[in-house]
Amino acid sequence: MSASAYSTRRFSFSAAHRYWVEAWSAAENERVFGRLTAPHGHNYTLDVTIRGPIDAQTGMVIDLGELKRIVGETVVDRFDHADLAVDTLFRGKVATTENIALAVWDLLAPKLGTDRLWQVRVWEDPTLYVDVRGEAPSGEPSSSRGVDVRGEAPSGEPSSSRGRE
Amino acid sequence: MNVEVTRVYHFSAAHRLENEALSGDANAALYGVCHRPHGHNYYLEVTVAGRPDPVTGMAVDLGRLDETVGRAVLDRVDHHTLEGVDALRGVITTGEGLARAFWRILQPEVGAATLRRVTVVETAKNRFDYRGGA
Numbered sequence: 001m002s003a004s005a006y007s008t009r010r011f012s013f014s015a016a017h018r019y020w021v022e023a024w025s026a027a028e029n030e031r032v033f034g035r036l037t038a039p040h041g042h043n044y045t046l047d048v049t050i051r052g053p054i055d056a057q058t059g060m061v062i063d064l065g066e067l068k069r070i071v072g073e074t075v076v077d078r079f080d081h082a083d084l085a086v087d088t089l090f091r092g093k094v095a096t097t098e099n100i101a102l103a104v105w106d107l108l109a110p111k112l113g114t115d116r117l118w119q120v121r122v123w124e125d126p127t128l129y130v131d132v133r134g135e136a137p138s139g140e141p142s143s144s145r146g147v148d149v150r151g152e153a154p155s156g157e158p159s160s161s162r163g164r165e
Numbered sequence: 166m167n168v169e170v171t172r173v174y175h176f177s178a179a180h181r182l183e184n185e186a187l188s189g190d191a192n193a194a195l196y197g198v199c200h201r202p203h204g205h206n207y208y209l210e211v212t213v214a215g216r217p218d219p220v221t222g223m224a225v226d227l228g229r230l231d232e233t234v235g236r237a238v239l240d241r242v243d244h245h246t247l248e249g250v251d252a253l254r255g256v257i258t259t260g261e262g263l264a265r266a267f268w269r270i271l272q273p274e275v276g277a278a279t280l281r282r283v284t285v286v287e288t289a290k291n292r293f294d295y296r297g298g299a
Contacts, residue, residue: 019221019222023220032221096221098168098170098224099222101168105166127172127173128170128227129171130171130224132168135166
């Protein structure tokens, strides 16, 4: 078995969202989500990690140009300067960072293959990020696979999004 | 499908590395400049695992996590000397020692099944992860 390496490329998109459950009354939304019910936006950062053997010919895990093209066409073109609340991916769902990360995973997995796509990390701001990794074959939760992909936090002013106000 | 949610917190504190069982000379030899009282702008990352609620889309109540970490950790250490913090009594305040100590403080509050990782970032060059276990 050859050893794997992990290659991560960073992307960014700026998008609007709001916390709003259609099935609830305005008062209930306000009670649960507070000021997050107002449409607002973030500069999101997306780290996509590919796992694989280092190709003997090219010395690469993946051609980063290919990765940039796929993520660009599949995710960035769709989400950048867009209102996530009206994207069909979030119909009936709240575009939380958790759901955005899951949506990015679902968009990229068929294009890159779950044998290569290792992790999707979505930063809402420098104080909050969500990781999604593929389900382990045994059915155990993916998050028990202890691989940690490091990255510098995106620069910029932290904003307390869902935190203490 | 499970996700892992990581929240990044910040505190500033003074500390020094010292093993009370050793002499002053031995501590100075062991820890070098770190034996002198000094301080850091720390970052504390807390990672929790969960499944997003189908209605709210949230895997974790971040307001509650913030309250817990704030009360149990940040309020105790921010702008304090770590060696004087009751909750850290007996801890050699290395990054790894702090990560383990914060894990032990947070695990009963956050839940053993939920807490996945505690990371202490001491400087831009040093970060320490603790995931529990032996």
